[in-house]
Amino acid sequence: MKNQTIKQLQNRTSIREFTGDSVSDDDLELIFKTAQRAPTSINAQQISLIYTRDKEKIKYIAELCGGQPQVATAEVFVFIVIDFNRTNYAAIAEGKTQVVEKCAEGIIVGAVDAGIMLSSLQSAAEALGYGTTAIGAIRGNSDKIVELLGLPARTFAAVGTTIGVPSQKAKSAPLKPRVPFESFAMEDIYENEKVKKGAYSYNEEFKAFRDKTGSGSLPSYFETTSGFYEKSYYRKTATVLEAQGFRFSDSID
Ligand SMILES: Cc1cc2nc3c(=O)[nH]c(=O)nc-3n(C[C@H](O)[C@H](O)[C@H](O)COP(=O)(O)O)c2cc1C
Numbered sequence: 001m002k003n004q005t006i007k008q009l010q011n012r013t014s015i016r017e018f019t020g021d022s023v024s025d026d027d028l029e030l031i032f033k034t035a036q037r038a039p040t041s042i043n044a045q046q047i048s049l050i051y052t053r054d055k056e057k058i059k060y061i062a063e064l065c066g067g068q069p070q071v072a073t074a075e076v077f078v079f080i081v082i083d084f085n086r087t088n089y090a091a092i093a094e095g096k097t098q099v100v101e102k103c104a105e106g107i108i109v110g111a112v113d114a115g116i117m118l119s120s121l122q123s124a125a126e127a128l129g130y131g132t133t134a135i136g137a138i139r140g141n142s143d144k145i146v147e148l149l150g151l152p153a154r155t156f157a158a159v160g161t162t163i164g165v166p167s168q169k170a171k172s173a174p175l176k177p178r179v180p181f182e183s184f185a186m187e188d189i190y191e192n193e194k195v196k197k198g199a200y201s202y203n204e205e206f207k208a209f210r211d212k213t214g215s216g217s218l219p220s221y222f223e224t225t226s227g228f229y230e231k232s233y234y235r236k237t238a239t240v241l242e243a244q245g246f247r248f249s250d251s252i253d
Pocket of ligand 1: 012013014015016068070133134136137138176
């Protein structure tokens with residue numbers, strides 16, 4: 001018998017259709033307080049959340065995300081912000097100069113912590129019956145997001161998430177399949193042949209899933225993935241990271 005947490009995690013899916021019912025203040029606070037228990041690298045707590053329930057702002061955020069309707073119709077939108085501004089207060093207090101944001105390592109630390117936070121936050125929201133979708137498309141216009149949120153130097157909005165009450169249809173939609181388990185979890189060593197075989201068989205499985213669920217317009221796994229990854233699809237990320245004081249380097253000169 002699976003426990004409740006495992007059941008919830010195994011049934012999770014991105015929710016892109018909401019009923020329009022509200023997210024209560026108490027629930028929202030509980031979601032954020034639960035997310036705040038997530039681990040962070042060296043306990044530096046270099047993540048901040050900025051959220052809005054303002055419908056006009058949410059519509060504007062949807063526009064910045066390329067007009068995604070699942071954003072426009074969300075009840076709450078949350079930005080997960082890499083926050084080396086907070087940690088810089090430690091450096092100032094100790095009379096030191098912080099350079100973490102100028103290192104490749106800092107960008108990895110921030111991105112990993114942001115992803116962990118996203119997952120905890122979404123799981124907490126789902127446990128209370130809400131639906132969410134991670135929104136990376138905020139990075140498509142990260143300069144405008146800096147402006148909208150008033151982000152100071154050493155901060156960057158890495159990813160966002162919607163929160164809302166899922167429609168019955170969205171809740172009961174079939175789960176998207178995953179690559180074969182043996183090509184995902186490997187013991188001791190990376191097995192390239194398994195990964196390759198898994199990718200090909202997943203492409204076929206995804207086509208079958210698409211045909212079975214009537215989502216005929218969905219591209220295959222290969223089509224989607226190669227389409228995104230043949231280009232640098234959010235073209236402001238490096239520029240805005242640099243404008244915010246970040247650099248991707250092992251040296252700080
Ligand atoms: C970091 C990240 C960014 C994402 N960005 C978007 C996005 O901008 N818009 C969207 O509709 N879904 C977005 N997604 C959701 C993925 O498309 C989704 O997780 C994937 O298709 C698997 O479907 P599932 O979550 O329903 O299992 C994002 C997911 C992650 C983890």
